[in-house]
Amino acid sequence: MSEKKLMKGNEALAEAAVRAGCKCYFGYPITPQTEIAAYMSKRMAKSGGVFLQAESEIAAINMVYGAASAGVRAMTSSSSPGVSLKSEGISYIAGCDLPCVIVNVQRGGPGLGGIQPSQSDYYMAAKAGGHGDFFMIVYAPGSVQEMADFAVRAFDTADKYRMPVMILSDGLLGQMMEPVVFPEITEKAPEKPWACVGHENKRKHNIVNSLYLVPEDLENSNRERFKKYDIVKAELPEADCYLTEDAEIIVTGYGASARIARSAVNAARAEGIKAGLIRPITLWPFPEKAYADTVDRAKAYLVVEMSMGQMVDDVRLATSCKRPVEFFGRTGGVIPKPSEVLEKIRELDKKYNKA
Amino acid sequence: MAVYKKPESMADIPLHFCPGCSHGIVHRLVCEVIDEMGIEGETVGVCPVGCAVTSYNYFxxxxxxxxxxxxxxxxxxxxxxxxxxxxxxxQGDGDLAAIGTAEAVHSATRGENITVIFINNTIYGMTGGQMAPTTLPGQVTQTTPFGRDPKVAGYPVRICELISTLTGTAYAERVSVDSPAHINAAKKAIRKGFEVQKAGLGFSIIEVLSTCPTNWGMTPVAAVERVRSEMIPYYPLGVYKDITESEKE
Amino acid sequence: MTSEIQLAGFGGQGILFAGKVLAYCGMLADREVSWLPCYGPEMRGGTCNCSVCLSDEPIGSPTVDEPDIIIAMNDPSFRKFIDTVKPGGFAFVDSTLVTASTDRNDIKVFCVPATRLASDNDLAGGANIILIGKLIRETGIISMDDIEAAIREIVPPKKAQLIENNLKAIKIGYEFM
Structure with a gap:
C-alpha cells in the first residue's frame, strides 16, 4: 500500500513519472531542476528505462521528439533559460501531434537571470511555447504531492489528446520537501498506431512530420488541431477554489504564489475581510469559469505572481473586465511574503469594499 | 536477365530533385541496401531540413x-x-555540418548505434545556393559573391576526418557518386554502415560527395566533372575509420 | 497549532539534515510539514539555511518570515534571524561558535556549546543534532519516540553507524542544562 514519503518536489515528480510509465528521460543540468536528472539517472537504471544526459537542451527535446515518435512515454525537464532553447522542439512536437511531458522548474529571468524561484515563464508556457499556431497543456502544481500527481496526469493527458504537456513548476516547489503519497496508476498508455516503429511490412509507412508545402494543407492541419483544442478547452480547465463562495476580495495565483496567497487569505479572514482564493491548476486551458462564477459577487481581484504580471491578463479576460483586477508581484527570485499580500488585500478591501 | 526496376523500399513516384542532382542516386542506393538486407519493415528513417526535406515521401x-x-x-x-x-x-551539409554540428558530433561520440548518410555538395541547395560549411575556398555562392574568402568566412569543414577522431565512431567513409565505379563503392559503404549498426558496433557515417548543378550554375556533366577536379582533391575519398578492421588485426 | 522553524549556519554543519529530521518527525506524527532549503552556490560552503513548518492545518507559504523557533549555528545566522523570532519564541544557539548576543527578553534563548559537546563526545558533525535534542526538551513540539524513528529512517543504510551517534547527540542535547 502507498505510504507517505518525505521528498523534494523535483524527486517526487521524477518518481511519479517513472511510475506513470515514462520510458525515456533526456535532460541537461540546470539549477533548480537538476534533482530530476540526478534522480532519473539512478531510477531509470533500475527500472530498465532510458536516461540520457544530452549535449544540450536542444538535443534533449529532440530526443524526446524521437522517442515520442517511436510511441514511448518520454519526458525532459529544465529551468527557464533551458526551456527557451527547447521551444523549437516543442513547436515541432505540437506540429506533429506528439504526446510528451516537458517540465519547467522556473527561475528568475530574463537572460541568465538568477537561480531563485520565479514565475516569469507564464507567457512562454501558456501563450507562446514556440513559433507557429499551437498550444500546449500546462499544469501548475502547488505542492510536492501535486508535483507527483500532475506528472502522472500529464502523461495520461498528453496521450489522450496527442499534445505536449508542460508541468510549470518553480524553484520553490522543486526544492522543498513535503510528504507525498504516490498515486495509484490506473490508466495504461493507449495504442499508438501512428508511431514510427518499423511497419514490419504489415501496413503503409508512418510519417511523423510538420511540413506542409501547400498553404491550404497547412491551414487545414492547423484548423483540425484547433478543433482538438476546443475539445481540450471544454474538458480540461481546472481550478482550486478556496473560500470563494462569499468572497468579496478574490486573490488568485498559481503554484508557489497561490500557497503564499492562501496564507494571506487566511490572515485576512481572521481580520474579518471576506477574502477567497482561486488557484488555476491548468494554465492552458485557463479555467475561465472559476472566475466567471465569482464575478457578480466579488468587489475586486488581486493577482499574485512571482513575476511582473503575466497571468493578470488572463484574469482580466476571464472576468470580462467587469471588476477591478489589481496585481501584486515580486520578481527576480524574491518570494512574496504573506504579510505583503495581506497588506495588499487590506488595501483592496478599503478601496473597493468599504468605500 | 536482370530487369532494372525501382527498389521496393522506394516509393514509385517522381522525385522532385533537379536534373543532375545526386540526391536521387543516393536515395536509390539507401533503398537498394534496405531491400537487399530485407529490413524495410524494421527501419525508421530520419529526414532533415534541406533539399531532402520531403524524403519521407520517397522512403x-x-x-x-x-x-x-x-x-x-x-x-x-x-x-x-x-x-x-x-x-x-x-542529412545535408548545412544540416549536419553547420546548425547540427553538436548533434552530429555528440551522437558519434556517444557511439549511438545509428547510420548517418551525409550529403556534401558544398552548398545550401533548398534556400537557393548560399555558402555551406563545406563550400570550397574561392567558391562563388549567393552569400560569397566574390568567392569564399577563408579570412572572412573560415575554412571548409572536413566531417569524416573530424568524426573519425571520436572513439564512439565505428565506421566513417567518404564516397562519391560521380561515376558508376564510385556509385558501386558508395553502395558498398552504405551497406557497411547498416551492417555495422546491425552488429551493434556504434555510430556509422557515410559522407557522399554530391552535385548541385542548379546552384553551382553548371550542366550536370560539368557538375560531375567539378566533383572530380575540385571536390575529391579537397575531400579525399576513403575509409577514415573502421573498427571492424582493427578488430580483425 | 503551527510551528515555524528557521535553521541556519555554515554549509557543512548539517543544517539541511537537522531540518529534515524535524520535518520527518512531523510527518511521523501525521502532521502537515514542509521543508524549504536555500539552494545554489550558498550550499557549497557559504551560509546555509532552511525553513521547516509543522502544522495541524494545510501549510500555505513554506517560507518563514517570523519563526517560532530558530537554530543558529554561526554569528551571521544569529544576527540575521534573532530579531525575526516571534515574541514568546525560542532561539537555540551554538555558543561554541556564536559570540554575538541579544538583549531581547521577550524570547527564550538557549545557549548550548554544541560544537564543543560534539567534539568532547567524539561526535564530529553532531552539533546540529545536539541542538535538536535541546529543542525537543524545551519546546516539546516533537516526541522522543518520533525523533528516534525519524533518525532511523533518514540515515541511509550505508551510514548505519551514524544512527547511534545521532541518537547519542539527541540525548546529550536533551540532558544539557
Whole structure:
C-alpha cells in the first residue's frame, strides 16, 4: 500500500513519472531542476528505462521528439533559460501531434537571470511555447504531492489528446520537501498506431512530420488541431477554489504564489475581510469559469505572481473586465511574503469594499 | 536477365530533385541496401531540413522528419526507444555540418548505434545556393559573391576526418557518386554502415560527395566533372575509420 | 497549532539534515510539514539555511518570515534571524561558535556549546543534532519516540553507524542544562 514519503518536489515528480510509465528521460543540468536528472539517472537504471544526459537542451527535446515518435512515454525537464532553447522542439512536437511531458522548474529571468524561484515563464508556457499556431497543456502544481500527481496526469493527458504537456513548476516547489503519497496508476498508455516503429511490412509507412508545402494543407492541419483544442478547452480547465463562495476580495495565483496567497487569505479572514482564493491548476486551458462564477459577487481581484504580471491578463479576460483586477508581484527570485499580500488585500478591501 | 526496376523500399513516384542532382542516386542506393538486407519493415528513417526535406515521401519505411540539424538527436531518441530497429538519418551539409554540428558530433561520440548518410555538395541547395560549411575556398555562392574568402568566412569543414577522431565512431567513409565505379563503392559503404549498426558496433557515417548543378550554375556533366577536379582533391575519398578492421588485426 | 522553524549556519554543519529530521518527525506524527532549503552556490560552503513548518492545518507559504523557533549555528545566522523570532519564541544557539548576543527578553534563548559537546563526545558533525535534542526538551513540539524513528529512517543504510551517534547527540542535547 502507498505510504507517505518525505521528498523534494523535483524527486517526487521524477518518481511519479517513472511510475506513470515514462520510458525515456533526456535532460541537461540546470539549477533548480537538476534533482530530476540526478534522480532519473539512478531510477531509470533500475527500472530498465532510458536516461540520457544530452549535449544540450536542444538535443534533449529532440530526443524526446524521437522517442515520442517511436510511441514511448518520454519526458525532459529544465529551468527557464533551458526551456527557451527547447521551444523549437516543442513547436515541432505540437506540429506533429506528439504526446510528451516537458517540465519547467522556473527561475528568475530574463537572460541568465538568477537561480531563485520565479514565475516569469507564464507567457512562454501558456501563450507562446514556440513559433507557429499551437498550444500546449500546462499544469501548475502547488505542492510536492501535486508535483507527483500532475506528472502522472500529464502523461495520461498528453496521450489522450496527442499534445505536449508542460508541468510549470518553480524553484520553490522543486526544492522543498513535503510528504507525498504516490498515486495509484490506473490508466495504461493507449495504442499508438501512428508511431514510427518499423511497419514490419504489415501496413503503409508512418510519417511523423510538420511540413506542409501547400498553404491550404497547412491551414487545414492547423484548423483540425484547433478543433482538438476546443475539445481540450471544454474538458480540461481546472481550478482550486478556496473560500470563494462569499468572497468579496478574490486573490488568485498559481503554484508557489497561490500557497503564499492562501496564507494571506487566511490572515485576512481572521481580520474579518471576506477574502477567497482561486488557484488555476491548468494554465492552458485557463479555467475561465472559476472566475466567471465569482464575478457578480466579488468587489475586486488581486493577482499574485512571482513575476511582473503575466497571468493578470488572463484574469482580466476571464472576468470580462467587469471588476477591478489589481496585481501584486515580486520578481527576480524574491518570494512574496504573506504579510505583503495581506497588506495588499487590506488595501483592496478599503478601496473597493468599504468605500 | 536482370530487369532494372525501382527498389521496393522506394516509393514509385517522381522525385522532385533537379536534373543532375545526386540526391536521387543516393536515395536509390539507401533503398537498394534496405531491400537487399530485407529490413524495410524494421527501419525508421530520419529526414532533415534541406533539399531532402520531403524524403519521407520517397522512403517506404517509417520516417520521422527532424528540425534543421537535429536528426541525430531525433534518431537517438528513436533508437534508444526501439533498439532492435534500424535507424538512419539522411542529412545535408548545412544540416549536419553547420546548425547540427553538436548533434552530429555528440551522437558519434556517444557511439549511438545509428547510420548517418551525409550529403556534401558544398552548398545550401533548398534556400537557393548560399555558402555551406563545406563550400570550397574561392567558391562563388549567393552569400560569397566574390568567392569564399577563408579570412572572412573560415575554412571548409572536413566531417569524416573530424568524426573519425571520436572513439564512439565505428565506421566513417567518404564516397562519391560521380561515376558508376564510385556509385558501386558508395553502395558498398552504405551497406557497411547498416551492417555495422546491425552488429551493434556504434555510430556509422557515410559522407557522399554530391552535385548541385542548379546552384553551382553548371550542366550536370560539368557538375560531375567539378566533383572530380575540385571536390575529391579537397575531400579525399576513403575509409577514415573502421573498427571492424582493427578488430580483425 | 503551527510551528515555524528557521535553521541556519555554515554549509557543512548539517543544517539541511537537522531540518529534515524535524520535518520527518512531523510527518511521523501525521502532521502537515514542509521543508524549504536555500539552494545554489550558498550550499557549497557559504551560509546555509532552511525553513521547516509543522502544522495541524494545510501549510500555505513554506517560507518563514517570523519563526517560532530558530537554530543558529554561526554569528551571521544569529544576527540575521534573532530579531525575526516571534515574541514568546525560542532561539537555540551554538555558543561554541556564536559570540554575538541579544538583549531581547521577550524570547527564550538557549545557549548550548554544541560544537564543543560534539567534539568532547567524539561526535564530529553532531552539533546540529545536539541542538535538536535541546529543542525537543524545551519546546516539546516533537516526541522522543518520533525523533528516534525519524533518525532511523533518514540515515541511509550505508551510514548505519551514524544512527547511534545521532541518537547519542539527541540525548546529550536533551540532558544539557
Amino acid at each position: 517506404n519505411c517509417d520516417v520521422v522528419a527532424a528540425a534543421h540539424g537535429r536528426a541525430p538527436a531525433v534518431a537517438t531518441g528513436i533508437k534508444r526507444s526501439i533498439p532492435d530497429r534500424f535507424v538512419f538519418t539522411y
